[in-house]
Amino acid sequence: MNKFYEIYLDLEKAILNQTYHAGTLLPSENDLAKVYHVSRETIRKALVLLLENGYIQKKQGKGSIVLNVNRFDFPVSGLTSFKELHDSQNLKSETIVTKNCIEKISKKLANHLKISQETEIIYVERQRKFNQEVVILDKDYLLTSIIPELPAEAAQNSIYDYIEHTLGLTISFAQKEITVDPATKKDHELMDLNGDTHVVVVRSDVYLEDTTLFQHTESRHRLDRFRFVEFARRRSPM
Structure with a gap:
């Protein structure tokens, strides 16, 4: 070296x-x-x-x-669970599950995913707490046709570990969108925004190996605590 x-x-x-x-x-x-x-x-x-x-x-x-490096790196293109990220970066955090229930999909999400408005989903809402502050609010929407139920332990620890090792399914890829959105009323209620008016939102449609859609996620991040990283290589012009 x-x-x-x-x-x-x-x-x-x-x-x-x-x-x-x-x-x-x-x-x-x-x-x-x-x-x-x-x-x-x-x-x-x-x-x-x-x-x-x-x-x-x-x-x-x-x-x-x-510089202030008290931030956590989130790979843009990778498909990594929060627990995997937590373990790889030795993060000291706490997860609080605020909701884990079956409900009808919303019209807006059904239109986005191009599926029936009668579709049932498991809605999981989790606060991610660092240094006594909630700086991430994760929302997961799992299709019950693929994931019939989600035990409380799996919601608390790792949904992906449950899907892959208990249900035996292979998670393959996701389509992601990253935006900076105005903070909602729920963001202010469930997150410690410290006066921030906006949050970074990562939305993902996640698919199994056979290209079956099984999940939509919305991960809402406080602006000052995170940086999103990716390796980029310039290609020669054709």
């Missing part, structure tokens, strides 16, 4: 562990070079990686300012 990358990882860890707090300055290039026993050029390469990954902002005459 290149020395500058090792230094980048070490500084990244220090920022995430809040050894260096948001708004404070990293030590100067000279000081870091002495600490790590490397050249300033090696330190500069490590700082460039921190800059590109959103950990610091360079300010002329001041140095490297640590």
Whole structure:
């Protein structure tokens, strides 16, 4: 591993562990070079990686300012359950299930999914709590023709784990839409928005391996706590 990358990882860890707090300055290039026993050029390469990954902002005459990274990364194109994300990023969170019931699908959602308005769905509503604040409100709509029931334990822990390992179904792909919407009355009631007027909303239509639609999700996020990430590679023009 290149020395500058090792230094980048070490500084990244220090920022995430809040050894260096948001708004404070990293030590100067000279000081870091002495600490790590490397050249300033090696330190500069490590700082460039921190800059590109959103950990610091360079300010002329001041140095490297640590940015607020108390956010959670949500992959845009991936199909990952909250529990899987929770485990992979070691998030300290609490899930509160506020609803888990069978009801008729709404006219608006039936039209969106192009299915009958007589369709029954399981509606699951869950608050995601971090540091004593509810910053996500998840709404899941499961077609009862595919998922006849959802035990309370599955709603609390992982719907996808229940579908794949208990029901033996294979979840394959989703079509996603990400928007910034005005916060609703329910958002204000069930989330700690701290005066925010808008939320980030991720809507997904989710399909099984045989292309059967089984779920629509609506995940509503507080603006200041999340960043949505994706890897993009430029393709050469034809």
